[in-house]
Amino acid sequence: MSTIGKALSLLDTVSRLDKEAGLTDIARLCGLDKATARRFLVELEKHGFVEQDPETRRYRIGSAPVRLARIREARYPFLRVAVPFIKALAEASTETVHLSEFSGSRLSTIHVEDSPRAHRVNVEVGTLLPFHATASGLAYLAFCPPDEIDAALSKPLERVTEYTIVDPAVLRGLLDETVARGFSINHQGIEAGVVSTAAPIRAPGGHPIGCVAIAAPMVRADQAGLMEFGAQVVAAANAISEKYYGSERPAGTTAQIRRTG
Amino acid sequence: MSTIGKALSLLDTVSRLDKEAGLTDIARLCGLDKATARRFLVELEKHGFVEQDPETRRYRIGSAPVRLARIREARYPFLRVAVPFIKALAEASTETVHLSEFSGSRLSTIHVEDSPRAHRVNVEVGTLLPFHATASGLAYLAFCPPDEIDAALSKPLERVTEYTIVDPAVLRGLLDETVARGFSINHQGIEAGVVSTAAPIRAPGGHPIGCVAIAAPMVRADQAGLMEFGAQVVAAANAISEKYYGSERPAGTTAQIRRTG
DNA sequence: GCATATGGTTCAATATTTGAACCCATGCTT
DNA sequence: AAGCATGGGTTCAAATATTGAACCATATGC
CATH class of the missing domain: 3.30.450.40 (GAF domain)
Structure with missing residues (x-):
């Protein structure tokens, strides 16, 4: 599978969780290496698709999808x-x-x-x-x-x-x-x-x-x-x-x- | 830049356009090769982040961000x-x-x-x-x-x-x-x-x-x-x-x- | 103070991405 | 109707980014 696909699957996985999750959990759930999961998360975070709680270090869906969704729904x-x-x-x-x-x-x-x-x-x-x-x-x-x-x-x-x-x-x-x-x-x-x-x-x-x-x-x-x-x-x-x-x-x-x- | 970053930038570019755009335009706007842009678009489409109008073959933001945005806003x-x-x-x-x-x-x-x-x-x-x-x-x-x-x-x-x-x-x-x-x-x-x-x-x-x-x-x-x-x-x-x-x-x-x- | 767990990092090995050149329609011009 | 231009889409060897085992650092529990 392409890197993009894997990253988007990770995003999808994160979105399905009931609560914010840590790096290790996310990596395990996606079947990815910790290092790989981390690079994906960092990259996704740069673009606002996930964000990391500075306190708990857990990850959640970011605000970029909200922006895109508004555009999509407007158009x-x-x-x-x-x-x-x-x-x-x-x-x-x-x-x-x-x-x-x-x-x-x-x-x-x-x-x-x-x-x-x-x-x-x-x-x-x-x-x-x-x-x-x-x-x-x-x-x-x-x-x-x-x-x-x-x-x-x-x-x-x-x-x-x-x-x-x-x-x-x-x-x-x-x-x-x-x-x-x-x-x-x-x-x-x-x-x-x-x-x-x-x-x-x-x-x-x-x-x-x-x-x-x-x-x-x-x-x-x-x-x-x-x-x-x-x-x-x-x-x-x-x-x-x-x-x-x-x-x-x-x-x-x-x-x-x-x-x- | 990572592939993920490039793909998300492409998505961002598509979201900024006033109207749906064709492959060549998108590639040019992102400074990517047509083949690369296409692979990104296909991959993004698989995950619902863009969709291609079957008639005009132009691309627009898909419905996946709407789903993510709802989750984000709910949580x-x-x-x-x-x-x-x-x-x-x-x-x-x-x-x-x-x-x-x-x-x-x-x-x-x-x-x-x-x-x-x-x-x-x-x-x-x-x-x-x-x-x-x-x-x-x-x-x-x-x-x-x-x-x-x-x-x-x-x-x-x-x-x-x-x-x-x-x-x-x-x-x-x-x-x-x-x-x-x-x-x-x-x-x-x-x-x-x-x-x-x-x-x-x-x-x-x-x-x-x-x-x-x-x-x-x-x-x-x-x-x-x-x-x-x-x-x-x-x-x-x-x-x-x-x-x-x-x-x-x-x-x-x-x-x-x-x-x- | 040792054990365990989690977040995070490194770098050589490897698999993926890249893009020039290509094909194929469609539509416009001569 | 042939020629040409444009745009979508595809190919494959070369270039490059990704991968993951092993690592470090810190925190929590026993």
């Missing part, structure tokens, strides 16, 4: 565009709705609107969404080119709950259904007692960039309800895509999405 | 802590108040509260603040260790307006005054007709991390008014520092700050 306000739709959907569905974005070869939650109900599904911003075990992951993957699907399914698939599907062949079946339907359904794959539906937000080329998902307690989602949620996530995802990328519609399998949306 | 909410103080100060002073943060060896504006008046100073979020020509820059530098001051003053200093001070010896005098006073004053150094005062927000070790500044049209700031503004920025900067870092006061020259604040 390309995905959240600003998407959040109103997520809010509206949360209100309409009275269930927890979350928005994910593909970044750095993973799908991560970037916004959540909680259900107003007492009994609800709680999702944390920042949560990573495994492709095989979440509605968002399946919706994302379903609309990816075959080689990306192959790559995702050839990795080891964790059995998160007793209901998680880890058989690639079965998963491929789900992906086909997802494409046909326009949205994905996940039965307790990531959390027992929870069902989700998700639809991809797609770039003009057709490639997904993220997903809209509704997560509800199983007791409130019968077959008809699920179909209704599905229609809603598809509508929201398409609306976001349209607003984000202008009036252009995604090419390729557009018809399939519209059909069900 | 270390500088803006969240500071903004209320900036708002309060803007209201109290009825002038434009802005907040800057040191990141990647530069001071940049991260929040602005505009004056409610029609005749006011406008500052853009993201603006870089030269150390020698802005109140924030001087306030920051004044409380830095000598070697950082030397480094900053040994670089070529741009004469931004006809009033900009570019003589390192004179600037050192201003820095001494700033330390003695607890806040800096900038007379038209970055924009004719504008005076500013600024005070540093400092980490527990005493090193500045950013500044609070008031910028006012000269006609509204006489000597007494300027001292009042100065006292206000010092109070705000100290309050932010205290809230941000807990109850600890910055070590070292604390007394000087408190004396004037």
